[in-house]
Amino acid sequence: MKHFTSIHDVQDPFELVKKALAFKEKPWQPSLHEGKTVGLLFMNPSLRTRLSSIKAVQNLGAHAIVLDVTKDGWALAFEDGVVMNGKEAEHIKEAAAVMGQYFDVLAIRTFPELKDREHDYSETVLKAFLAYAGVPVVSLESATLHPLQGLADLITIHEHWHEKRVPKVVMTWAPHVKALPQAVPNTFAEWMNAAPFDFVITHPEGYELDPRFAGTAPVVNDQKEALAEADFVYVKNWSSYDRYGEVLTNDESWRFSQAHLALTNNAKVMHCLPVRRGVVMDDDVLDSEQAIHLDQAANRVFAAQAVFNELLSWKS
Amino acid sequence: MKHFTSIHDVQDPFELVKKALAFKEKPWQPSLHEGKTVGLLFMNPSLRTRLSSIKAVQNLGAHAIVLDVTKDGWALAFEDGVVMNGKEAEHIKEAAAVMGQYFDVLAIRTFPELKDREHDYSETVLKAFLAYAGVPVVSLESATLHPLQGLADLITIHEHWHEKRVPKVVMTWAPHVKALPQAVPNTFAEWMNAAPFDFVITHPEGYELDPRFAGTAPVVNDQKEALAEADFVYVKNWSSYDRYGEVLTNDESWRFSQAHLALTNNAKVMHCLPVRRGVVMDDDVLDSEQAIHLDQAANRVFAAQAVFNELLSWKS
Amino acid sequence: MKHFTSIHDVQDPFELVKKALAFKEKPWQPSLHEGKTVGLLFMNPSLRTRLSSIKAVQNLGAHAIVLDVTKDGWALAFEDGVVMNGKEAEHIKEAAAVMGQYFDVLAIRTFPELKDREHDYSETVLKAFLAYAGVPVVSLESATLHPLQGLADLITIHEHWHEKRVPKVVMTWAPHVKALPQAVPNTFAEWMNAAPFDFVITHPEGYELDPRFAGTAPVVNDQKEALAEADFVYVKNWSSYDRYGEVLTNDESWRFSQAHLALTNNAKVMHCLPVRRGVVMDDDVLDSEQAIHLDQAANRVFAAQAVFNELLSWKS
Numbered sequence: 001m002k003h004f005t006s007i008h009d010v011q012d013p014f015e016l017v018k019k020a021l022a023f024k025e026k027p028w029q030p031s032l033h034e035g036k037t038v039g040l041l042f043m044n045p046s047l048r049t050r051l052s053s054i055k056a057v058q059n060l061g062a063h064a065i066v067l068d069v070t071k072d073g074w075a076l077a078f079e080d081g082v083v084m085n086g087k088e089a090e091h092i093k094e095a096a097a098v099m100g101q102y103f104d105v106l107a108i109r110t111f112p113e114l115k116d117r118e119h120d121y122s123e124t125v126l127k128a129f130l131a132y133a134g135v136p137v138v139s140l141e142s143a144t145l146h147p148l149q150g151l152a153d154l155i156t157i158h159e160h161w162h163e164k165r166v167p168k169v170v171m172t173w174a175p176h177v178k179a180l181p182q183a184v185p186n187t188f189a190e191w192m193n194a195a196p197f198d199f200v201i202t203h204p205e206g207y208e209l210d211p212r213f214a215g216t217a218p219v220v221n222d223q224k225e226a227l228a229e230a231d232f233v234y235v236k237n238w239s240s241y242d243r244y245g246e247v248l249t250n251d252e253s254w255r256f257s258q259a260h261l262a263l264t265n266n267a268k269v270m271h272c273l274p275v276r277r278g279v280v281m282d283d284d285v286l287d288s289e290q291a292i293h294l295d296q297a298a299n300r301v302f303a304a305q306a307v308f309n310e311l312l313s314w315k316s
Numbered sequence: 317m318k319h320f321t322s323i324h325d326v327q328d329p330f331e332l333v334k335k336a337l338a339f340k341e342k343p344w345q346p347s348l349h350e351g352k353t354v355g356l357l358f359m360n361p362s363l364r365t366r367l368s369s370i371k372a373v374q375n376l377g378a379h380a381i382v383l384d385v386t387k388d389g390w391a392l393a394f395e396d397g398v399v400m401n402g403k404e405a406e407h408i409k410e411a412a413a414v415m416g417q418y419f420d421v422l423a424i425r426t427f428p429e430l431k432d433r434e435h436d437y438s439e440t441v442l443k444a445f446l447a448y449a450g451v452p453v454v455s456l457e458s459a460t461l462h463p464l465q466g467l468a469d470l471i472t473i474h475e476h477w478h479e480k481r482v483p484k485v486v487m488t489w490a491p492h493v494k495a496l497p498q499a500v501p502n503t504f505a506e507w508m509n510a511a512p513f514d515f516v517i518t519h520p521e522g523y524e525l526d527p528r529f530a531g532t533a534p535v536v537n538d539q540k541e542a543l544a545e546a547d548f549v550y551v552k553n554w555s556s557y558d559r560y561g562e563v564l565t566n567d568e569s570w571r572f573s574q575a576h577l578a579l580t581n582n583a584k585v586m587h588c589l590p591v592r593r594g595v596v597m598d599d600d601v602l603d604s605e606q607a608i609h610l611d612q613a614a615n616r617v618f619a620a621q622a623v624f625n626e627l628l629s630w631k632s
Numbered sequence: 633m634k635h636f637t638s639i640h641d642v643q644d645p646f647e648l649v650k651k652a653l654a655f656k657e658k659p660w661q662p663s664l665h666e667g668k669t670v671g672l673l674f675m676n677p678s679l680r681t682r683l684s685s686i687k688a689v690q691n692l693g694a695h696a697i698v699l700d701v702t703k704d705g706w707a708l709a710f711e712d713g714v715v716m717n718g719k720e721a722e723h724i725k726e727a728a729a730v731m732g733q734y735f736d737v738l739a740i741r742t743f744p745e746l747k748d749r750e751h752d753y754s755e756t757v758l759k760a761f762l763a764y765a766g767v768p769v770v771s772l773e774s775a776t777l778h779p780l781q782g783l784a785d786l787i788t789i790h791e792h793w794h795e796k797r798v799p800k801v802v803m804t805w806a807p808h809v810k811a812l813p814q815a816v817p818n819t820f821a822e823w824m825n826a827a828p829f830d831f832v833i834t835h836p837e838g839y840e841l842d843p844r845f846a847g848t849a850p851v852v853n854d855q856k857e858a859l860a861e862a863d864f865v866y867v868k869n870w871s872s873y874d875r876y877g878e879v880l881t882n883d884e885s886w887r888f889s890q891a892h893l894a895l896t897n898n899a900k901v902m903h904c905l906p907v908r909r910g911v912v913m914d915d916d917v918l919d920s921e922q923a924i925h926l927d928q929a930a931n932r933v934f935a936a937q938a939v940f941n942e943l944l945s946w947k948s
Contacts (some may be wrong), residue, residue, distance in 0.1 A: 028351035035660035037687055041724070047390065047411070051381060051418045055353055058379045063690045065683060074679065083910035085809050090906035093681070093918075098905065101930040102683045177401050272408035273414065278399035286409075293410070298417040323891070344667035363706065363727070367697060367734050371669055421803045493717050589730065590722035594715035602725075614733040 001310045005126060005139040007146050014195075017155050020299070020306035023059070026292045030061030033312045037063045039103035039253045040140065043070070044111040048273060048300055049140045049148065053107060062312060065103070078124050079211045091262035092125075097133035101151035105311045108183030112143035112181045114245030120144065121210070136311035144182045144213070149272050149296075151303040157197075157232055160268050166198050168230035168265070170222060173203035173271065174280045175250045176237035184272050185238045186213035193217055206248045210241050214271070214303045223254060230264040235271050235281050256281040261290060317626045321442060321455040323506045333571050336615070336622035339375070343621065346377030347600050349628045353379045355419035356456065359386070359441070360427040363464075364589060364616055365456050365464065372620035374559050378628060381419070391608035394440050408441075412448035420486055421452045421627045428459035428497045429542050430561030436460065436528070452627035460529070462499045465612075466507035467619040472612045473513075476584050482514050484511040484581070488539060490596040491566045493554035500588050501554045502529035506537060509533055518542030522564045526557050539570060544581040551597050572597040577606060584608045633942045637758060637771040638779050639822045646827075648786050652931070652938035655691070662693030665944045669695045671735035672772065675702070675757070680905060681772045681780065685739060688936035693743065694944060697735070710760050724757075728764035737768045737943045742914040744775035744813045746877030750928035752776065753842070761925055768943035774929060776845070778815045781904050781928075782823035783935040787818060788928045789829075789864055792900050798830050799863035800897070804914040805835035808869035808881045816904050817870045825849055834858030838880045842873050862896040867913050869902050888913040893922060900924045 003009050023029070038057045042050065050066070055236035057064035076095055077088035084091065099106055108129055114257055120143040130137050139147055154295040161167050169192055171185060185201075185250050186209055201209070201219045208219065210259040220226040226235065235256045240246045255278075261267065269285055271293040284290060317365055321334055336621050354373045358366060366382070373380035381521070392411055393404035398480060399406065413420055424445055428436035436459040443511065446453050455463055477483050485508055501517075502525055508515040509531040517525070517535045524535065536542040543549065551572045556562045571594075587609040596625050601607060635641050642648055656660070670689045674682065682698070702864035709720035710725055716723065731738055740761055744752035752775040762769050771779055793799050801824055803817060817833075824831040825847040833841070833851045836897055840851065852858040859865065867888045872878045887910075891897065901917055903925040909915050917923060 030351070035662070035691075037690070039683070047383070048414060051355070051415070052385065054381050055379075055418055058353070059351075061616070063687075065686050067679070067683065073525035074677070077909070081910070081915060084908035085911050089908065090679075091909050093909075094905055094907060094929075097926050098680060098682070098929040101926065102687055102933065114590075273410055275410060276405065277393070277407050277409075278397070279401050283397060292415050294417065297410075297414040301418065346667070359864065361706070362944075363699070363722075364730060367671070367699065367731070370697050371695075371734055394633070422788060589726055592716035592721065593709070593723050593725075594713070594716050599713060610729050613726075613730040617734065 002314055003130060003137045004147060004307045005130070005137065005142065007150060007194055013154060013191065016151060016157050016306050019084050019309070020151065020155050020302040022306040025058045027301070029059065029163065029262065032060045032309060034061040035144070036104045036312050037065060037102065037308070038105045038107060038308060039099055040107045041099070042064045042066065042068050042109045044109055044281045045155060046109055048297055049109060052300035053140060055297050055301050056308055059305055060309055068204060069256060070193040073288060078128050084211065092128040093132050093221045094253070096129045096215065099214060100133035100135045103135060103298065104240055105138060106309060107138035107140050108296045109140035110142050112178055112183070114181065114239060119242035121192065136314050138307060138311060143181070144183055144186055146187045148300060148307065149184055149304050150187040151233070151307065152296055152299040153188060154195060155299045156270065156292060160292060161231070166196060168198040168200070168229050169232045169234065170200045170226050171234040172226065172254070172256065174237050174254050175236045175252060176276065176280060178254050179239035179245050179247050180237050182209060182238045182241055185209055185236050188234055189214045189217055200226050201202040204249050204251060204254065206240055206242060207238065208241045208242060224263055226272055233264060233269050235269060237280055244288040256285055258284055260280065261285060264289070270296055273297055307316055317466070319446060319453045320463060321446070321453065321458065321465060322335065322461050322626060323510055329470060329507065332467060332622050333398050333474050334623070336467065336471050336618040339621040340398040340618040343375045343617070345375065348625060349376040349378040352382040352420045352628050353381060353418065353623060354423060355415055356380055356382045356419045356423050357415070358382065358384050358425045359564045360425055362425055362456065364613055365425060368616035369456060369620045371617050372624055373619055375626065376625055378515040387502065394444050405550045406464045408444040412445045413450060415585070416449035416451045419451060420451045421454060421624060423455035423456050426458050428499070430495055430497065430555060433557070433560035452630050454623060454627060457499055458503050459497070460499055460502055462503045464616060464623065465500055465625070468612055468615040469504060469550070469586065470477035470507050470511060471615045471619060472586065472608060473612065477547070477606060482512060484516070484544050484545050485548045485550065486518060486546040487552065488542065489523050490553050490570050490572055491553045491568060492592065492596060494565050495555035495561050496553050497527060501525055501552050503528045504550055505533055516542050520557060520565050520567060520570065520629070522556055523554065524558060542577055543576060543579040545611055546583045549580060549583045551585060553596055559611050571595065572601055574600055577601055582606070586612055589613055607610050633767045635762060636779060636939045636943060637769065637774065639764040639826055641780060645786060646824065648783060649740055649790050650935040651941070652783065652787050655937040659844060659933070660689045661691065664941060665694040668736045668944050669697060669734065670737045670739060671731055672696055672698045672739050673731070674698065674700050676741055676774070677774055678741055679887050680929055681741060684932035685772060685876055685936045687933050688940055691937055692944065698757065701829040706927060710756050724760040724765050725795040728761045729766060732765035732767045734768060737770060737940060738765045739770035739772050740936050741772035742774050742857050746811055746813065746871060749876035756802050767812050768946050768947065770933045770939060770943060771900060773815055774918070775813070776815055776818055778819045779861070780932060780935050780939065781816055782819040782933040784928055785820060785866070785902065786827060786932045788902065788924060789937060791926060791927065792944070793809065793863070798828060799873065800830040800832070801864045802832045802834060802862040803857050804837055804858065804866065804886070804888065806867045806869050806886050807884060808887055808912060811871035811877050811879050812869050814870045816871055817841055817868050820866055820868070821846045821849055832858050836881050836883060836886065838872055838874060839870065840874060856895055859892055859895040862899045863900045865896060865901050887911065888917055890914065890916055898922070902928055905929055
């Protein structure tokens, strides 16, 4: 594995899960990558990703150097041949190449603007770093994907599933007050499609995900029907991909409640956080023993640790 | 000691002073807490607390991970059962629990708004972290207290007092151009009340502190009378507790000067910093050998190191 | 060497180049300064200087503690005897002395305002830290100089020059859309004047540098004449020193192009970065094998490592 920007960079996702769980058993292994440096570049605010990535790097004995950049403070030019007489003070060719000289691995957080689908889904920023950094690149969430979350989710399901049969995993849309990216649902779909699970997506009409990520997973618009016999339910809001970035409905009947949980096979309930209580999901679900959102958050450290360990071992 | 949010968390303050002074003798002890991680969460800007806490953690061989949060960037909901359809994107239940999974000790800096006394003095934010973090919590200054400053002050007095008799310690109000919190005077009163010192508070009428912190320390409104025979003078501005957050006077006669110093027993002069020269205290006092404010600042490292060492040793 | 604020702090620049190159051979030497702490204080945004300085400190086994300060967030008073009743909350006497107690070396980034030449060139902030910090001080770029860049540039020329004859080094002004400081050209002139090189400066009339830095280096206003037989060309914009901070011309004929390169002795082309492509220099020069700007950036780490190693070894 040279880069980690989507599940397609991973040879065997379950092998990576195993490695992450080995780090969970023994997180502190400072001799593994002593003297190495990982650059963590945040173009948008981050809590879990920031903290878990720093900790993962430090657990490996390496140094994490964080750089917070905002569009205002550090405007980068991306186009080839552009005359830089505007606000962009540096071209990605130099910025990425310089950071590639300082860091053994470069990790980047970007974010979609949810205005121009083609622009967001072209992943300009991430692709430019891949092109010019010259070192392994990790996505700390991009415009379209959040693969460290996907890996942490797979780890969490793996930890909570002890039966021999294939689990039924349902990803259900939920209401929100803001327009949110599709990165997490795109990612969860990719990772579930790659696993030998019975994976179903349910959402109101108009919330279909990009088929490049949703793949052939069955989509059921009747939430009740979808939830039947579910062993895991992933609750998540996203904005429309079709009418890009729009909030099409706030139908409260989709807010995940004990009544929804009762339809399942005593399912474990997942959320990537942050979660708006009383809007996306009810308090009594989040505070119940069925909720495993804190396990997902905890596993972010070991997911990141497994990934950084692979990439820090990469030789050019 | 599980938490450190006030002197009431400390079994024996002088035992803690001794431990801090042992670290001052030998600060660099990296094998003590190798592989541990302390989260330092700043909801307000900080210079001394930030730098001294980071250094204290690193001296113990642990990693300090700093997170700067502002109300705008990371709005948290605190109420139970709230429907989060406003600007708050995450509930303290999740935020604190997640950070408790990433950190061995969680240290937090909050600040009063000086508008609603009941709200400030209820310490909502600090108490929520205590309730939900699941790991030891350190106050890096809260709405009402600044216990790391109190410990550093006690260390400093201990270092500068070599006589057998009980020293007279006077805390005197001083003018300022802004309304400041009562956290530092509340704290100094608590720590001095716990020590076998002759402790006196002096301030203009209307500046009485909350009796829960001021305790039974004598309050003298005549500054000259109070300063007589003082061995240590703690100069500090605060806004009114009674007429909450108000500046009642800027009486320049309270600005600490050589004339004030002349009334004392050649007292050592203390201030927690930052200090406004020419407003709170005169230059010629701060630049004199009687001023020990830089010793107080230096001792912040060893105060923090003693506290973090205790809490990192705590086993659940 | 106690401080590093200009080439005048350096006994033998080429000795320092040698030490930097030894670190380039073996960067990771954590036992050299284990347990030491370097404070990095940024009063202005920084990319290369920030990242390379942090990495240099860590390569030496020391801790880097970064403090970002802006004029709004942390206003400092600098004048002696000032009554601090305005927005300045802390005096440099306290601020510098406190940080000097926390750090073994204090490194500071300041910036000129380009409004008042006398004010900028008096280096108030840097001089105050030198006066009050009590520990070695490193300039991470000041109002008038950027000595870590100067050292990195000398290292880079040293690495790329393999002939016995003296190389011809030309520093040429180039257009820009903004008014930029003179710190980098001042510095490059100082370091080239100290080296046994044939050093020439070329710029349009009105762009003469402060003679304290430009020294006796020949200035040629005819760019073509200056570039003839050049072995190294340093391309850089700066604003006028004479009509202080003004942009006098944007003459595009000064934008460095293949046509300019053709006038030289197959010169290596240098730039300190960030560089505005198509404004300061053409893409096809920056993307050619003659461009060594990325080597300059890479050498920033080893320049800083050599400097921090010297200053961390300084005994008071």
